Amino acid sequence: MCKIMVVANQKGGVAKTSTVRNLSYSLAKLGQRVLAVDFDGQFNLTTCFGIENPNELEHTIATLMTRLMNDEEIPAKDEYILKVGNVDLIPSSIQLSVVDANLRLEMGSDRLLSCLLDPLSRRFCFWLKAIHARLSLLTAHSMQTIKELAKFFDLL
Numbered sequence: 001m002c003k004i005m006v007v008a009n010q011k012g013g014v015a016k017t018s019t020v021r022n023l024s025y026s027l028a029k030l031g032q033r034v035l036a037v038d039f040d041g042q043f044n045l046t047t048c049f050g051i052e053n054p055n056e057l058e059h060t061i062a063t064l065m066t067r068l069m070n071d072e073e074i075p076a077k078d079e080y081i082l083k084v085g086n087v088d089l090i091p092s093s094i095q096l097s098v099v100d101a102n103l104r105l106e107m108g109s110d111r112l113l114s115c116l117l118d119p120l121s122r123r124f125c126f127w128l129k130a131i132h133a134r135l136s137l138l139t140a141h142s143m144q145t146i147k148e149l150a151k152f153f154d155l156l
Helices: 016-029 044-048 061-069 096-105 109-120 137-144
Strands: 003-007 034-039 082-084 087-090 126-131
Touching: 003 016, 016 034, 016 044, 016 087, 034 044, 034 061, 061 096, 061 109
Parallel strands: 003 126, 034 087, 034 126
Antiparallel strands: 082 087
């Protein structure tokens, strides 16, 4: 079963991105299949993984969610999941801020992330998500994907 970890805090600069990056690399080094998802419109996790110019990427979490909201087809997983060493990454871009604002207008927006991420649950042992530093629908929807709450050390 895939374990989902969301690293969230309403304050910036508290090592959310660093925690997700380091946990991702550490778990992958231990032989786990890891998917890191950048849910921050500032795309810090994406750039921490060495992705330059994320706003120029064809597929990001923002473009995928926009496609879902517009009832458009989602590309194949291998087209939007980037391989960074032993870690897989769904990158972010500045467009995520627009998606976040549009979520309140979208009927059933609480199911968008599940539609996108649930099919990936068999492929990965861990999902690690970095969330932006404010409470929003995107944050709430990301929290809804958590199946259980656990203390950090219970997961290792």
